[in-house]
Each structure stands twice: as C-alpha cells, then as structure tokens.
C-alpha cells in the first residue's frame with residue numbers, strides 16, 4: 300500500500316485537514332495542508348471549515364484545536380505525544396500557586412493542559428508572548444506559567460516583573476552554552492538562532508530569538524548563508540526547503556546525540572497517521588464545561604494577536 304496516497308484518499312473521504320508542527324518528521328510535514336508554529340496552527344484550527352482536524356503535533360496542540368472546535372472530530376496519531384512543560388504543571392499544584400498570588404493576571408503558555416488553561420486569563424505562544432504581556436495594564440501583577448525560560452525572556456523584553464512557575468522543556472534545556480560556544484568557533488560565519496524555551500546563557504549567545512515560525516522566516520529574509528539552529532531539529536526541513544542554498548547546523552544537546560529531537564513529537568509516524576485516519580481514533584475528548592472555560596483565555600489570545 301502506498302501510505303502517502305492512502306492518507307490523501309482518507310483526507311478527501313473524511314473532509315479532513317492535516318495540521319503539522321515543524322517538529323514533525325519531514326514525511327509528515329510534506330503531506331500536511333498546513334505546517335506551522337503553535338500560534339499559526341491554532342489560528343488555522345480556529346477558522347477551518349473541514350469536518351475533521353488531524354493534528355500532527357503534541358497533545359496540548361490537538362487539545363487547543365478541540366477547545367476551539369468542540370463539535371469536530373480532532374484526531375492525534377498518538378495520544379501519548381505529551382509535552383514535558385505541560386506535564387510539569389499539574390492543575391492541582393497550579394491552582395494552589397494561583398491562590399498564593401491573589402489578584403495576579405494569569406498568563407499561560409499554550410504548552411499546558413486544558414485544566415491549566417481554564418485557570419488562566421490569557422494564553423500566549425512563543426511568537427506573541429511579548430506582545431500580549433505588553434497589553435496588560437502596568438499596575439497589574441502577573442503570573443507567567445509554565446515555562447520559566449520563556450518567562451525570563453519576556454521579562455527582559457518587556458521590563459515587566461512577573462511571578463514565574465518553575466517549569467522547563469526537557470528538550471530545550473539540553474542545549475548547553477559550552478557546546479554552543481564550540482560550534483560557534485567551528486562556524487564563525489554562522490548566525491545563532493534560538494527558541495526562547497532555551498536557558499538564559501544559551502539565549503545570550505543568540506543573534507536572533509523567536510518561535511519556530513519566526514526562526515524560519517528569519518532564515519529566509521536574512522542575507523546570511525549559515526545558521527546554527529538552537530531548537531528541535533525538525534524545523535531544519537522547512538528551512539532547507541525554503542532556502543536550498545543555505546547551510547543549517549543543528550545545535551547538539553549536551554549528551555551523545557548529534558541533534559536534539561522532542562521524543563513526544565517523534566511518537567507520531569506516517570503509519571500512525573494513516574491508522575488514526577482509517578480508524579477515526581484516537582480522538583481528543585474533553586468535558587464540554589472544561590472546554591468552555593479553557594476557550595475564553597484562548598479566544599482572548601487570538602483577539603490580542
């Protein structure tokens with residue numbers, strides 16, 4: 300069976316749209332209708348007319364699509380595709396944290412569960428966090444969760460003092476300042492571009508910081524020819540497609556691996572994508588009341604973006 304052809308046939312039969320994050324394997328990206336960062340995929344999910352959303356990404360991304368489309372079937376090739384940031388912010392502990400900081404405006408990164416989103420005032424992604432925090436009245440104290448590194452980056456950009464939930468991404472925290480300095484010495488012509496989930500000493504070495512889409516756009520518009528890419532290696536596929544003549548060097552993690560991959564994102568495969576469309580499962584399910592509560596802060600994000 301030609302898996303790609305079969306997936307395209309099923310897509311037509313189901314009247315489905317396939318949304319894929321940049322960290323998916325390249326075969327999945329090549330089949331998708333839309334490849335994007337968390338914000339672009341959420342914006343697309345909010346306006347799609349398809350009957351079925353097939354989400355090739357991690358759980359919180361598909362959950363976001365479900366919150367925005369409670370009546371639609373939202374499929375995720377592997378329901379175990381979680382996210383360490385989301386996992387490190389359990390709703391019961393987050394509730395206590397919010398209670399310990401009464402009167403705070405709660406800004407939550409989209410890499411979080413529906414329960415945590417439902418306790419928030421506004422959701423942000425890495426591409427709009429600075430812009431959204433700037434809109435919050437200056438006299439309002441802010442909680443920022445769950446990524447402390449993105450939070451510190453936003454504090455630096457906006458000058459706003461924020462209470463940070465101490466979460467981090469297990470993939471981005473693996474980049475090390477030492478290995479990055481070595482790589483810069485080996486490639487003195489290369490610009491360093493990094494995702495704001497990286498730790499501050501790594502971000503201090505970057506020439507440009509942004510969401511996956513912002514990093515991709517930067518490599519297209521920059522006249523430079525070489526880039527050291529400090530985020531999950533899946534993004535290199537689109538960078539190479541958009542700028543075939545340029546050189547992209549994946550920054551290695553601080554272990555024996557050559558490049559840094561998100562183990563959750565990589566749970567999705569072409570085979571599982573085909574199976575979920577053929578069987579119409581696994582599907583994202585959410586209690587309607589929870590979806591309703593989580594929708595308000597998400598809708599505010601889309602409006603403020």
Ligand code: 13P
Nearest residue numbers: 336337338424425510511
């Ligand atoms: P982006 O929104 O920048 O694509 O980030 C998603 C993510 O999970 C980064 O680790």
Ligand code: SF4
Nearest residue numbers: 382383384468470561
């Ligand atoms: Fe979550 Fe990190 Fe994977 Fe992004 S790279 S999905 S933040 S674990």
